[in-house]
Amino acid sequence: MTGGDRILGIDPGSRITGYGVIDRQGSNLGFVSCGTIRTGRGRPLAERLVEIYDGLVNVIDLHAPDIAVVEEVFVARNPRSALLLGQARGVAVLAAMKSGIRVYDYTPRVVKQAVAGYGQADKAQVQRMVRALLGLSALPGNDAADALAVAICHANHSPFVTGPAAG
Amino acid sequence: MTGGDRILGIDPGSRITGYGVIDRQGSNLGFVSCGTIRTGRGRPLAERLVEIYDGLVNVIDLHAPDIAVVEEVFVARNPRSALLLGQARGVAVLAAMKSGIRVYDYTPRVVKQAVAGYGQADKAQVQRMVRALLGLSALPGNDAADALAVAICHANHSPFVTGPAAG
Numbered sequence A, B: 001m002t003g004g005d006r007i008l009g010i011d012p013g014s015r016i017t018g019y020g021v022i023d024r025q026g027s028n029l030g031f032v033s034c035g036t037i038r039t040g041r042g043r044p045l046a047e048r049l050v051e052i053y054d055g056l057v058n059v060i061d062l063h064a065p066d067i068a069v070v071e072e073v074f075v076a077r078n079p080r081s082a083l084l085l086g087q088a089r090g091v092a093v094l095a096a097m098k099s100g101i102r103v104y105d106y107t108p109r110v111v112k113q114a115v116a117g118y119g120q121a122d123k124a125q126v127q128r129m130v131r132a133l134l135g136l137s138a139l140p141g142n143d144a145a146d147a148l149a150v151a152i153c154h155a156n157h158s159p160f161v162t163g164p165a166a167g
Helices: A045-063 A079-098 A108-116 A123-134 A142-157 B045-063 B079-098 B108-116 B123-134 B142-157
Strands: A006-011 A016-025 A028-038 A067-071 A102-106 B006-011 B016-025 B028-038 B067-071 B102-106
Touching: A006 A045, A006 A079, A006 A142, A016 A045, A016 A142, A028 A045, A028 A123, A028 A142, A045 A079, A045 B079, A067 A079, A067 A142, A079 A102, A079 B045, A079 B079, A102 A108, A102 A142, A108 A123, A108 A142, A123 A142, B006 B045, B006 B079, B006 B142, B016 B045, B016 B142, B028 B045, B028 B123, B028 B142, B045 B079, B067 B079, B067 B142, B079 B102, B102 B108, B102 B142, B108 B123, B108 B142, B123 B142
Parallel strands: A006 A067, A067 A102, B006 B067, B067 B102
Antiparallel strands: A006 A016, A016 A028, B006 B016, B016 B028
């Protein structure tokens, strides 16, 4: 099993869903794309769920990732926000599954550990580390950075394709 | 605007999703179908979300409802169960939206009020009232009864098609 080389990270939210696409070639990570899907303010949740789903299907069609990674969230401020976040996460996972790509998840602590070296890193630290790890010329936005961080986390946790000793 | 006459009620859950289909003709309610979509035990959540989505799309294809109604839940035991429930609810709403039917929601209190006369009714009371209101020969299961209750609630809350004084 080689694992795919193009990884889509998703940071779902009912208002803003971040996405980030990276390529992994051996132990090198390459930036492909990142951005956000912003759902219509004041629109019913049902319509916003369709916007998230369609937006992610578009991203998948455009960049053809082999794998999707979605943060596994256990804690939310309260049950109401957890229910909102859950609905966004559900359609995000479905968008990947219906596009025929495997879905992995990692807890926020593991993601922060992977990109910033410790599990309590704050958003600004994650942004800076994502920028450094991918050699970006500018800081990615918060939501896109979180999505890229999830993708980087998977790249570092899943087995590399084995080959001759790296030259 | 006449409103559809066939109503699909959905009671989403990551393990068991109940559904119930009723017809409304004037002020009469007719039972069409009810049942549950049970997701594979021990399967990853991503696959279970696909099962819920596909199961509901099948129900919609089979019974061609005009409207879907999904309970709007605000309270869950804890954020973790809210996140699970949210993901199931998200794909349930998406299944209806992607099938081109409108989605409505009501709070559990309003649903219980509509079928049992007061908002604190327990599950057994909801089952018995659903049976009585639809003239069923047997008690529907818990999850199917909840789904039928949501459909009945919408039937009672949305405007009837106006016509000559009922004969």
